[in-house]
Amino acid sequence: MNRSRTPFYIVMGIIVFLYVPLLIVIINSFNMSRFGGEWGGFTLKWYGKLFNDRDVWHALSNSLIVALSTTFTSMVLGTVAAIALYRFRTFLQSVNNVFIYMPLVVPDILIGISLLLFFVALKVHLGLFTIYLAHVTFCISYVAMVVMGRLQDFNYSVMEAAMDLGASWFTAVRRIMIPILAPGIFAGGLLAFTLSIDDFVITFFVTGPGAATLPLYIYSMMKHGSPMVINALTGIFLTFTFIIIIISKKLLEEK
Amino acid sequence: MNEFLIFEGISKSFGDLKVLDNVSLSIGKGEIFSILGPSGCGKTTLLRICAGFETPDSGRVILNGKDITDFRSNKRQVNTVFQNYALFPHMTVRENISFGLQMAKVPKNQISREVDKFLDLIQMTDQADKKATKLSGGQMQRVAIARALINKPQVLLLDEPLAALDLKLRQRMLVELDWIHDEVGITFLYVTHDQGEAMSISDHIAIMNIGKIEQHGTPAAVYEAPSNSFVAAFIGDTNFFETEITKNEGSYSYLHIEEFTDIMVYNDKNFHEGSKVYLSIRPEKFTITLDKPEEHRRINMIRGVVEDIIYLGTHTTYWVRANEYLIQIRQSHDRFLLDQKIIEHGNDVWISWHADNCYMLDRYNVRDESLLTLPDDDVMESESPDPGEE
Amino acid sequence: MKERIKKRFAELLLTMPAMMWLVIFFVIPTIVIFIIAFKEGDSFGGIGREWTIRNFSELANPSYPVIMWRTIWLSVLTTVICLVLSVPSAYYLARAEKKWRDILLLLIIVPFWSNFLIRIFAWKVVLHPEGLLKQVLVFFHLASENTFLLYRSEAVLLVLVYTYLPFALLPIYAAAEKFNFSLMEAAYDLGAGRIQAFTRVYLPGIKQGLITAIMVVLIPALGSYVIPDIVGGPGGEMIGNKIAQRTFVDRNLPQASVISTLLILIVMVPLMIRLAARGRKNGDADTRGGFM
Numbered sequence: 001m002n003r004s005r006t007p008f009y010i011v012m013g014i015i016v017f018l019y020v021p022l023l024i025v026i027i028n029s030f031n032m033s034r035f036g037g038e039w040g041g042f043t044l045k046w047y048g049k050l051f052n053d054r055d056v057w058h059a060l061s062n063s064l065i066v067a068l069s070t071t072f073t074s075m076v077l078g079t080v081a082a083i084a085l086y087r088f089r090t091f092l093q094s095v096n097n098v099f100i101y102m103p104l105v106v107p108d109i110l111i112g113i114s115l116l117l118f119f120v121a122l123k124v125h126l127g128l129f130t131i132y133l134a135h136v137t138f139c140i141s142y143v144a145m146v147v148m149g150r151l152q153d154f155n156y157s158v159m160e161a162a163m164d165l166g167a168s169w170f171t172a173v174r175r176i177m178i179p180i181l182a183p184g185i186f187a188g189g190l191l192a193f194t195l196s197i198d199d200f201v202i203t204f205f206v207t208g209p210g211a212a213t214l215p216l217y218i219y220s221m222m223k224h225g226s227p228m229v230i231n232a233l234t235g236i237f238l239t240f241t242f243i244i245i246i247i248s249k250k251l252l253e254e255k
Numbered sequence: 256m257n258e259f260l261i262f263e264g265i266s267k268s269f270g271d272l273k274v275l276d277n278v279s280l281s282i283g284k285g286e287i288f289s290i291l292g293p294s295g296c297g298k299t300t301l302l303r304i305c306a307g308f309e310t311p312d313s314g315r316v317i318l319n320g321k322d323i324t325d326f327r328s329n330k331r332q333v334n335t336v337f338q339n340y341a342l343f344p345h346m347t348v349r350e351n352i353s354f355g356l357q358m359a360k361v362p363k364n365q366i367s368r369e370v371d372k373f374l375d376l377i378q379m380t381d382q383a384d385k386k387a388t389k390l391s392g393g394q395m396q397r398v399a400i401a402r403a404l405i406n407k408p409q410v411l412l413l414d415e416p417l418a419a420l421d422l423k424l425r426q427r428m429l430v431e432l433d434w435i436h437d438e439v440g441i442t443f444l445y446v447t448h449d450q451g452e453a454m455s456i457s458d459h460i461a462i463m464n465i466g467k468i469e470q471h472g473t474p475a476a477v478y479e480a481p482s483n484s485f486v487a488a489f490i491g492d493t494n495f496f497e498t499e500i501t502k503n504e505g506s507y508s509y510l511h512i513e514e515f516t517d518i519m520v521y522n523d524k525n526f527h528e529g530s531k532v533y534l535s536i537r538p539e540k541f542t543i544t545l546d547k548p549e550e551h552r553r554i555n556m557i558r559g560v561v562e563d564i565i566y567l568g569t570h571t572t573y574w575v576r577a578n579e580y581l582i583q584i585r586q587s588h589d590r591f592l593l594d595q596k597i598i599e600h601g602n603d604v605w606i607s608w609h610a611d612n613c614y615m616l617d618r619y620n621v622r623d624e625s626l627l628t629l630p631d632d633d634v635m636e637s638e639s640p641d642p643g644e645e
Numbered sequence: 646m647k648e649r650i651k652k653r654f655a656e657l658l659l660t661m662p663a664m665m666w667l668v669i670f671f672v673i674p675t676i677v678i679f680i681i682a683f684k685e686g687d688s689f690g691g692i693g694r695e696w697t698i699r700n701f702s703e704l705a706n707p708s709y710p711v712i713m714w715r716t717i718w719l720s721v722l723t724t725v726i727c728l729v730l731s732v733p734s735a736y737y738l739a740r741a742e743k744k745w746r747d748i749l750l751l752l753i754i755v756p757f758w759s760n761f762l763i764r765i766f767a768w769k770v771v772l773h774p775e776g777l778l779k780q781v782l783v784f785f786h787l788a789s790e791n792t793f794l795l796y797r798s799e800a801v802l803l804v805l806v807y808t809y810l811p812f813a814l815l816p817i818y819a820a821a822e823k824f825n826f827s828l829m830e831a832a833y834d835l836g837a838g839r840i841q842a843f844t845r846v847y848l849p850g851i852k853q854g855l856i857t858a859i860m861v862v863l864i865p866a867l868g869s870y871v872i873p874d875i876v877g878g879p880g881g882e883m884i885g886n887k888i889a890q891r892t893f894v895d896r897n898l899p900q901a902s903v904i905s906t907l908l909i910l911i912v913m914v915p916l917m918i919r920l921a922a923r924g925r926k927n928g929d930a931d932t933r934g935g936f937m
Binding site: 155157158160161162163164165166167168171176179180 | 306307308327333334337338339341342343344345354355358359402403406
């Protein structure tokens, strides 16, 4: 039976579809003209403007602070939750499973509005801290999902072997399970980092004055400001994303 | 001391499934004791209870006089070699072997000396710093053994350690295991479904089936004098005949089988006249001839027709049809075959055996016959090319 | 006995941290939505002290059914298009050589991981009335000078598909990768045509992936806010816009809660269907097999 070429064309079509807007933006980032429609000549001035914009740096550092704290917290919480789900089969774990599953399927905006209402009702000051709390909330599930994926392939008898040789269960987890899971945990952490840096909707709802993150800043630039600088930002963003993905792949490939 | 490791009345169920039913065993110090049985008979569960990975619902485990039933696995002086070796993949050979001593907080330089000694024992001194994932099957098994033995356990538990290896390698490792045992002198409790392994390496064997011990003793005792049809069929091959005792004469009984003349059998279990019993005769106990053998009061003989012949060089297996029975006979060729008259398909033959060489069984389950090797299964084991393990 | 207590303790130690966090910051806030819907707003845009059901009269506003309907059909259509594109793509990718497969997957993932806003912005540029695409369409007489590519529900659909396509592709690909393709050959061998084999052997074989894909596209799409906000305009409003509008523009949190409640109810429908189907399949409480 001959292989139909249709699926191949569809895949190619999808890739073109995915990249065309991005390519147009990147090309425009070097475009002298203020409007995307016509080519005004090659320039790096938008990149220059980007580097000189102090607000951008401020937003970026905020994003990094939040992302790093989120990553660390969600890595710990997500990993232990995944280990619990893997090891125990009680009613508590069924509940645990539902709780971990929910944030993955609930729309961002509901998480955002619910947290905003929660913080307002408790009169909590909105700012970087509330953003951090919100980010961890949805990142735990992603980390747990990645670690659970690694646990599927985990050979439990190495834990029994460790205990057979005199280790307590916690020692075995510390010295055997975690090192073996480490690539998965880091991949989960990387995922959390990216999701946190990238997040807009939830952050938008729970932010306060002075707590601009990079996506928030981009949004305000889009609505009222110089859109061309955003093109330059896109170029940089894509490069970084590319690098991060390659690192993540390498981590997940290690056996 | 014959009672070094004792299982007393061990029962264990998983949900509705009763996996171990009041199992009692007693194992001597320094011996190799095998538990043999088909998959699902409970042997691995018994081993895991001994290791401390499962707790029995009832019963006790006593090691060297101490009741260890409630001890957790890391507190027992027992170590396990796992079926899939369970080496720590992120550690080297050396680190794997050192692990137990590290847990026991042995000083570093002492660990180092002991590890070197064991690396030498398993002949892997050159691979000491290799990652565990980069080893071949046979190497992994040796590391697993060293990792367990270095802790000088009172008992070493081996859970089907050779199951993951191919045939040639298995044979080699079996010899090595035996050698290591002699070097180290520790009691081995060996669990397997392969009767060849169990019989060749053990001082004593226990046969298990569906949670119960069917019989235990030396390999020869179990082979030559099985106590029931399961053991008779599981170990080696045999022929079963449905019979009734017509007369007892001293230590012998006369059995009546439909359409045959009466058979004489040694009555070792003191069955009464009139009992319905099963007669079990192993294939190698027969003599097959074209001419009628000399009559003797203790020699039984039957006539039959040869239906199937499988020639294997050292011996030939014949399948002989006698009335409704298809009898399996194994004849060794201890003389130059080509000088003799060869028995062929369709020949009328006499099969004969001595009354001392067969026995009666009272516990018979017709299901056990499925364990026997039938004409379709009895194929020549071809020499498959060695994939080059090791 | 001590064994069992220690085991329980270990389980609690591992489970409680994440669970407590999620209870405090996810479960309770969701309940808070329902509570606030019944409260008065105060003049500063916060929450007042009184209880009222007046906020619900808001829903009588005739624009709501329109917006609700648009939200639902846009989300469903997005899901369908994503599935239709993903299924054959996954088929191709799962059967491709490893080298090609890795490259193509990487290419597909990179835009997916780049910033969400930037991708939407890219489309705003492309669909701009003075943008390149418009000029090309006009050149081929497919559009007039006056047509607006932006600020309509079609634009929203386009960007929705663009955004959610990788979300659909990845789980379907994961399922296709595990699929045993020799089953297709068995089908051909038994006389099935290509389409028959596709629908009767391949599709059921990747069912789990299809279901996951539907869940991760449909439900988030129902809650879309940014996409309709940037490229939708008034003609492409969805429920998410309304929630944001009530929150930030009208500064009326209780009313925002009411609309959020509405969205929760809409979202519950596919979720409940999924759980019911799962419960029927498994019979017992072990919902752990395959995380989704």
